[in-house]
Structures are given as structure tokens and as C-alpha cells.
Amino acid sequence: MIEFTGVQKYFGRFHVLQDINLTIQHGEVVVIIGPSGSGKSTLLRCINRLEQITEGSLVVNGISLLDKKIDINRFRREIGMVFQHFNLYPHMKVIDNIVLAPVKVLGMTKEKATETAMSYLKRVGIADKADSYPSQLSGGQQQRVAIARGLAMNPKIMLFDEPTSALDPEMIGEVLDVMRSLAHQGMTMVIVTHEMGFAREVADRVIFMDEGRIVEDTASGSFFDNPEEERARAFLSRLI
Ligand code: ADP
Ligand code: MG
Secondary structure, eight states, X not given: OEEEEEEEEEETTEEEEEEEEEEEOTTOEEEEEOOTTSSHHHHHXXXXXSSOOSEEEEEETTEETTXXXXXXXXXXXXXXXXXXXXXXXXXXXXXXXXXXXXXXXXXXXXXXXXXHHHXXXXXXXXXXXXXXXXXXXXXXHHHHHXXXXXXXXXXXXXXXXXXXXXXXXXXXHHHHHHHHXXXXXXXXXXXXXXXXXXXXXXXXXXXXXXXXXXXXXXXXXXXXXXXXXXXXXXXXXXXX
């Protein structure tokens, strides 16, 4: 579903992604960890072409991202992204935040989109907040709205960039619960997170990045029990 082959990415002269080779299958849950500045967000943003790769090949949903002719809006519809800072529209009610893209981009009727939006709000456990504004919700509730908004486009892949890093500790669990149930339903997910308990429990694979490279790519159990690379070991020992 996602295939990086020999990918290089530069910001000017800075070599941010170095020789990335990575294949993610349909239904896989992959967690990316690594120190700040190691290129995790950049790698994630390449997948929906918020960033463009400099060299190599990247194929997502059967589409080569180097192809200049791709319809980028159509391509991005299939990929939901959830950020650290929710990025909800503050002047719109929760329900309108979710309805917007299905109506504008997918051409859904307002009625149908509202019905779909409500079903996703139920799924993330906050149907009662449909008519609230984002500022009236807790951080954990806002992040669940952001996830519902992503799901409402019926994506094939969901990308998460540190979705719980901006949350108070008591709200982290409720967001991870939603992500866990999504994973169990077979969604293809790529998640940057520092939540090691979650990674261990939910991820099929853990990718460890350092200084723009993938240093380790293993089944999550073996990663946590016995990281092969010294850098991964050192990183984990600092977290625990
Ligand atoms: P991480 O998510 O692992 O913390 P990032 O992918 O955000 O790392 O960043 C990797 C490196 O690339 C950092 O050194 C960062 O400063 C740099 N970087 C990120 N985005 C840009 C950009 N748009 N222009 C220049 N440098 C960038
Ligand atoms: Mg980042």
C-alpha cells in the first residue's frame, strides 16, 4: 500500500531523509519512533505529498508520487491525517468541521454527510458534542473530532503525527482507545508517537529513525524485547 524505495529528501542542502526503504501492507499498523529532528514527520508528510521526495520512488495506493500528472486532491482524499494540534476550524461547530470535506470534495449531500458525520462522532464517543464549538471541548475531545473528520472521508490510510503529544495526561487514553479500535477494524495506519505502551500493544511493526535514516524496522514485540541497534536501545532506555 505504501512503498518507499531508495528515497532521499533534501531541504536545501540538508539531507533530511536518507535512503529510505519501507513497505507497508494493507491493514498494517506501523509506529515510527525516534529522537526529535530525526525526520519522522517529514517521512509521514511525504506519504500524502505534503512534502515531495527529492530522489527515489514512492508509491502510495498504486500511485507513483513522482508522476507529475496525478490529481493531488483525488489522491489525498484516500489518506486521512491527524496532527498534534488538531487543526479544527475554530469558527465552525464540530459537526460542520466534519461535514465540510465530504460535501465540498466528495460532493455528498449535506444530509448524507451529516448522517455519516454523526455515525463517526458516535464511534469516537462524542455524538453529544456535535453542536459545540472546538473551543468548548477538551483537548482529547478535539482530537477525537479530528479523527472523526479524517474517517468521514472514508480513507484507505490514516496518518497520525504525535496525536497525543499536546494532550494532558488524563486525556491521552481516550484518544489511544479510538486509535486502537481503528487498528482492530483493519485500518492501515502509520503513527508517529512516543506512547511506547500503545506501540507495543497495537503496532505490527516499529520503525526506529535516527538522523534521517531507518535504523531498525522490526515486529513490535521483538523491538521492545530486544532492540538490535545500539541507538534504539539507548533511545528506549531514556524513555523508560
Ligand atoms: P521529527 O518529526 O522526527 O522531529 P522532522 O521531520 O520534523 O523531524 O524534521 C527533521 C529535520 O528537518 C529537522 O532538523 C527539521 O528542523 C528539518 N526540517 C523540517 N521541516 C523543514 C523545512 N520545511 N525546511 C527545512 N528544514 C526542515
Ligand atoms: Mg515531528
